[in-house]
Amino acid sequence: MLDAICNYDPDKPKTYSIFEFKALAERDIDKLRYFLICPVCQQQAYFRKASIDGKQACFGSRYHKTDCIEYNPSARKTEEEKQLAEVEKVLLENDSLVIDFSAPLVKAKKISGKISTSHKTSPNKVLNTAPAAVKENKEVGDPEPKVSKQGLKKLLISLLRGSSLADSDLWIYTSEKHKWRAKNLFVNIKNAQPTENNAPRMYWGTISRADKTLNWLNTAEDSGVALPISKYRDDLLSRFDIKKAVDLEGAGFILFGKCVLSKDKKRRYIHLWGNDLQYLCLLKK
Numbered sequence: 001m002l003d004a005i006c007n008y009d010p011d012k013p014k015t016y017s018i019f020e021f022k023a024l025a026e027r028d029i030d031k032l033r034y035f036l037i038c039p040v041c042q043q044q045a046y047f048r049k050a051s052i053d054g055k056q057a058c059f060g061s062r063y064h065k066t067d068c069i070e071y072n073p074s075a076r077k078t079e080e081e082k083q084l085a086e087v088e089k090v091l092l093e094n095d096s097l098v099i100d101f102s103a104p105l106v107k108a109k110k111i112s113g114k115i116s117t118s119h120k121t122s123p124n125k126v127l128n129t130a131p132a133a134v135k136e137n138k139e140v141g142d143p144e145p146k147v148s149k150q151g152l153k154k155l156l157i158s159l160l161r162g163s164s165l166a167d168s169d170l171w172i173y174t175s176e177k178h179k180w181r182a183k184n185l186f187v188n189i190k191n192a193q194p195t196e197n198n199a200p201r202m203y204w205g206t207i208s209r210a211d212k213t214l215n216w217l218n219t220a221e222d223s224g225v226a227l228p229i230s231k232y233r234d235d236l237l238s239r240f241d242i243k244k245a246v247d248l249e250g251a252g253f254i255l256f257g258k259c260v261l262s263k264d265k266k267r268r269y270i271h272l273w274g275n276d277l278q279y280l281c282l283l284k285k
Contacts, residue, residue: 001018001038001039001058001060001061001070002017002058002059003015003017003018003039003059004016004018004037004059005036005038006036007037008031008035015039021057021059022049022050022057029047030209033046033208033209033220034208034222034223036059037061038061038063038068039070040069041065041067041068041070041071043061043064043065043068044062044206044220044221045060046059046060046061046062046208046220047059047249048060048246048250049246051244052244055246060250060285062160062206062250062285063160066161066162080161081161083154083157083158084162084163086154086158087150087154087158087163088163088164090150091164091168091170094146094147094170095145095147095171096145096148096171096173097148097149097150097170097173097182098148098149098173099151099155099202100150100151101174101256152279152281153281155186156204156252156283157252159186159188159254160204166182166183166186166187166188167183168181168182168183169181169183170182172185174202174256185202187201188204188221189203189205189219189221190222192222192259192268192270193259193268194261195258198260199258200256200257200273202254202256203254203256203259204253205219205220205221205252206220206221206251206252206253207250208220208223210245210248210249211245215228216229217248217253220250224268225267225269225270226268226270227253227255227269227270227272228269228271229272231275232272232275236277236280239277240282241284242284247284251284252283253281253283254280255270255273256272256279257272257273258271
């Protein structure tokens with residue numbers, strides 16, 4: 001995208017070209033970047049600074065409508081539409097869905113060699129088969145329940161592309177014993193709020209930028225929500241091949257975690273459950 005609309009002042013929205021926006025003072029960019037939208041489909045947009053490896057500054061969006069001319073046809077678009085359709089089919093045809101956290105964990109172990117396979121800090125056991133609870137609830141004579149098993153990446157893509165997953169009544173299993181209605185589990189980051197007893201949720205959205213030390217991720221949907229990553233920073237950078245802060249700008253994310261307030265109650269922090277990277281997925285732009 002070469003242009004984006006800024007709604008910082010909703011009564012006087014302003015259209016910036018990428019050349020105008022990147023020339024603004026750093027403090028102005030940090031203030032205005034949370035109010036950018038696509039000039040065509042009016043969906044939330046982000047600003048990505050130029051990188052030292054030659055990538056130019058640009059506007060982009062993870063939320064383009066599929067018929068938006070700014071959402072350029074590509075192999076990636078075709079694949080994302082395919083995965084969106086697969087998730088929508090699951091919502092229509094299945095009785096429940098099991099989140100498969102195991103595949104991302106295996107990948108992380110191969111790349112970094114540092115991530116433990118132990119889940120002692122985590123209450124949720126990784127599922128490799130359909131939960132026994134699904135079959136236990138089946139009445140005599142009922143057909144076998146249809147259970148789908150999906151990884152975080154596909155679920156994240158479907159959410160970013162506008163699937164009905166976040167509003168669905170489908171039962172979602174995060175462990176053998178823990179199940180949730182999808183509409184109570186998946187929370188867009190802009191709606192993140194502390195829960196009773198710090199109960200976890202699946203938070204998803206996009207990253208606006210990271211701090212220079214790569215210890216914090218700031219979300220694009222709400223400047224008041226941040227992801228502290230210092231406790232698992234090195235493993236995360238290795239796993240997702242992140243070398244500098246700009247690599248994270250515009251990335252989609254989903255994580256299983258809890259939302260807590262800062263001491264002054266002005267900001268909300270999303271803490272990854274057990275600091276265990278099997279519960280987090282990033283999609284770099």
